[in-house]
Amino acid sequence: MSRPLKRGKACMNCRFLKIKCDGQKPICGPCRKHPKDDECEYSDGQARSRTKALEDTVARLEARLHELEHPEDPTPAVHDPYMQYSPPPQLTRSSSYASSSSFRSHSPYSPPSSPSSFGSSPLGIFDSRGSAMTPESNTSSVDFGTVHGRDLLLQTFLRHASGVGFFLDTKRFMQSLTERSMRPSSALLNAVYMWGAHLSADPREERFKYQALQCAATDLKPAHPQSFLHTIQAEVLLSQYFFRNGNFLEARAHTATAVALALGGGLHRIRSLRHPDVPVIGITEANEEGVHLRAPADAIEEGERINGFWAVFMLQSNLAVALLPAAHDVSGVFEPGGMQVDTPWPLEMDDYKQGLLTSDIHGDSTVRNYLSQPGPSSYQERPSIMAMNARACLLLHRAVYLHGQWTPNVAHSLSTAFDAVELRINTLRSQLPDLAQLDSRSAVRTILLTRSLLNSATIKLHSLYTESSAAARQHCLAAARDMFYFGDTNLQGLGYVNAIMGTLWLTACSVFIAELKRMREDARPAHAPSEEKEIYASLQDGLAALSAFARESLLMRHQLTKAHEAMSGL
Structure with missing residues (x-):
């Protein structure tokens, strides 16, 4: 007769079900005889079990919740249970090409190497949640206590911000870094630093990505006036990053989150004539009243919401065109047959500040009307650079969709739609400014992208013949x-x-x-x-x-x- 096991030596399944365990490893007798949904795990080994990992995660999130609920408390020294088990992987680059640093020497945007001293963050984002970046870590760390250390990555990022889907007002974002009540979310800040490190070949890139992914799941805080937009912005930056680096599944996952948040918050119905009501995003526990996304505080914040929607729109359209295996699969949530988009076309941030989005401007089937109605389709006789880019994304997405629908039997019935898209392509191409007229590299990048989108749409339409x-x-x-x-x-x-x-x-x-x-x-x-x-x-x-x-x-x-x-x- 087998001797009874010592207390705590049974597997997690037998302990939970309160049945006798024989302690056999790697799989005990009861789990082998009656397989469970959960694996046979022991909590007495050197390796951390999945249950223990979940317990550690819950403890970490509870600590973070306490920190958010009591911002006046001093930040405790927090041990990161992940450090001894699974440090984030290090990025590797193909050796078949020249080193990143040698290539980046041609770019005027790459900052000099930053100091590698460690210090606590004045923004409070790397003290508890960022405990993976401990002084004992072998990876270099940045001293966010100095202006030099903090600004190096920010400056690199901001020079390329519009190209990676950053839609927030830059000046207001920079001001919020110094205001505790308006501080950007941890996920957003880490995503910004991640991009800054990526664009400057900084070895801290993997650490910032690790932190951004950890924070993204828990940073949506209704009490924060900008939490909603910051979460969408972080998801857009993460998706763009993963797409650039060939992690397609992750890119699509973060895009799906951004789309869900944008639709859930009603960003596709800003200034809508058909749907003036603000959608309910939650219910309060106290009196069971609906919680709504508050009205924008000013023109800049409304502009951020409009531009944020179109940033998500373009991201979803581009990934559908690039990643979906068949052309007929690209019809997405923002297509004319899907979710109705009433939000006005985007403007430049300076245009919002100057009051160009007047109170009499409203949206009504913005996408559908642009594709179907001839002549000027909106209040913009000459669209903004961002609006041109959004329309080019839409036209390529539409051209790819029509290309996938084409068969010899339906060629005649689709000819009207083909002609309408081609007319829009040619009209928009004629509105593009000459590259020599542009006074910023950001504008040059956007117009080059817009022109390439239009040319690809032309190729898709005519390649059928x-x-x-x-x-x-x-x-x-x-x-x-x-x-x-x-x-x-x-x-x-x-x-x-x-x-x-x-x-x-x-x-x-x-x-x-x-x-x-x-x-x-x-x-x-x-x-x-x-x-x-x-x-x-x-x-x-x-x-x-x-x-x-x-x-x-x-x-x-x-x-x-x-x-x-x-x-x-x-």
């Missing part, structure tokens, strides 16, 4: 060539381009490759050698653009590899 129409092939070639026309702009000097550019550039390269293959397979000597040489030169321009950013973006590297694979038959 390239087998039978020489005119369609010329439309595709012209759009592909225009994608790599940068004027006097130093492409590498931009420092950063949106990750979707890799997908767009690959689309253009595919046009050149397909045309070269068609020429070489055509038995008729109807093509002059100079024409083939010109197309090949355009293809090399595309490969050079992808190569310029492949060193730093895994997604770009992936697209470059796909382009080279497609060239194998040439």
